[in-house]
Amino acid sequence: MKSLSRYAAVLLACAAPVVSVFAQDTAPAVSQQVPAGAPKLIVAISIDQFSADIFAQYRQRFTGGFARLTQGAVFPAGFQSHAATETCPGHSTILTGNRPAHTGIIANSWIDQSVTTGPKVVYCAEDVAKRTAGSRDYVASPVHLLVPTLGEWMKKANPAARNIAVSGKDRGALMMGGHDIDQVYWWKGKQFVTLAGREPGPTAIAQNAEIDRLLAKGAGEFPLPAYCRRADRAVQAGDVSVGNGHFALKAGEAEQFRVSPRLDRATLDLAVKLVDEQKLGRNAVPDILSVSLSATDYVGHATGTEGAEMCIQLTQLDLALGDFFASLDKRGIDYAVVLTADHGGFDIPERLHEQGLEKTSRVGPEVSAEALSATLGKRYGLEPKGLILSDGPAGDYWLRKDLDVGLKGKIIDDASAILMTSPFVEKVLSAAEIAATPMPHGSPETWTLAERARASYNPLHSGDFVVMLKRGVVAIPQARKGYVATHGSPWDYDRRVPILFWRKGMTGFEQPSPVETVDIAPSLAALIGLKTPKGHLTDAASISMVARQTRVEHRSERVAG
Incomplete structure (x- = not known):
C-alpha cells in the first residue's frame, strides 16, 4: 500500500500540460485538495472477455486505440485472481480495490x-x-455490491466530482459505477436504458434514435482484414456452424446488432456524448467515466475466440477506441486511461480438436445438480427435486436449506466423492474448507485452487460446495445458437487479463510480472491525490510495487486547444 503513491507519481511526472477549450467554465468548490498535475478525467475501460492471450495474439495487429495504450504502462499479466471468472465479479474488482470475497459479487x-x-x-x-x-x-x-467504487470515493471527497458509467450490460456499468452514480446507461433490447425511476437524458435519447435508424435500414458486412483470413472457415459445434461470420446486419435485427462490433461503437459514441453533456473533465476536481465494452464477450460466447468473427471484432474495437481517444483529444481534456478486462475466455472444443488439442471437451451431464440430486436423494430417501441446486454445471452448489447440518455434511462428502469420479472434475471444495483457507497473498499465478476459491468466497452468497472442472473442460454440455463457448473457470486462460495505463506525455514501459486488477483502484486514487476510506482496500497488493522499479522519464508536451 505504501508504494501506491509512487505509481501515481509516475503518471503525474509523465503528465503533459493540457490547454482546455473549456477553461472558461466556472470551477466548483473543492472539498479535498487535488494535487497539481492530476488529470481532470479518469477513463476506466473494461473489455468483456478480453484475455491476456487474445491481447498477445493481436497486439502486433493493432493500429488504433490499443496501439496508443501500448505506448503507456503495459502489464500483460494482470489477474482477475479469483476462481469465479465471470462478468459481474470481474467488474466488481476493477474500481473497488477488493476481490469478490469482499465485494459480495x-x-x-x-x-x-x-x-x-x-x-x-x-x-x-x-x-x-x-x-x-x-x-x-x-x-x-x-x-x-458491498463496497464503494472509486467514483463513490471521489464524490465523497469532492461532491462536485461526476461519476458516469456506460456499458453494453447493466452489470458492467453498475459494478464499475456503484451506488452513488450521476448518470448510468446500458444496452437492453433495442436501446440504452438507465436505472428505474430515472429518465434518459437528451444525449441517450439522441443516441437511441441514431441506433433506431441503423436498425431500420440494416448494414452490410464488415471487411475481413487479410490477417483474419486464416480464421475464416466454418466449424461445426453440434448443430451450430461458426467461424466465418462477418456481421451483416439485417433490418430490425437488434440481436445481430448486440452480438457485433456495432454495440461497442455505439457505447463509445454515447460515452463521448456524455462527456459533453455532463461537462466531464472541465472542472477543478477530477471526474470519472467508466466504459464497459461488451461485444467481445457476446461474440466469444456466440462464436468462440478463434474464428473470423473475433478477428473482425478486435479489429473494429481497436478502430473504435482510436476514434474515442481522438474525440477526447479534440476536446482538450487532460485525461488518464486504464484499460483491462473482467475475465478471459476459451475457444470451442470442436475447433481446438482440429488443432490437435484433444484434452478439451464439453462437460458431461453427471456433473449437474439434477443428476446429483437424483442419486443422493435415492441414497438418503429424500425428495430429489431441489435437494441440490446450482446455476450451471460448475461453480457454487447449494443444499436444500431445511436439511440437518450433520446430514448436509454427509451429502457434501458423498457428492464430492461422486463428482471426483467424473473425468470432467478437477476439484470439489466444501464451504468449510474454503472459509478455513487464508486469504491468499503473493503472485496470483502461484495460488492453489483453494486460494482462488477463497478469493471468490463470501458467506452471504456463496454455496455449500464448489465444483471446479478440469483445465480445458467447457461448462456447456451442448452448443446452441448464441452460446457455444464460455469462461468462468479457475484456470489462467480465464484469469489472466491485460492492464494498460496511458496518459499523454508519459514514457512507456512494460512489466511482465503478475499483478491484480484490485491494484487498479488504489493506483488511480493515488494519482488524483484521493485519500481512500480506511479499511476498504484490504486486498490490494499494488501494481506500483512492480512499477516503481521502472524509471519513467518526464516528457513535457503541450496539447493545443
Missing part, C-alpha cells in the same frame, strides 16, 4: 432460498426486493 448469479417471489436464482445486478409476481423482467441495481 461471487458470480453472475447465485441461489437464495429465502427469496419468496419468483425463482431462487438471484442475478448479481438485481434488486430482488422489487420483484413482482409473474414478471420476467427485473429491476437492475447495484444493491448487492
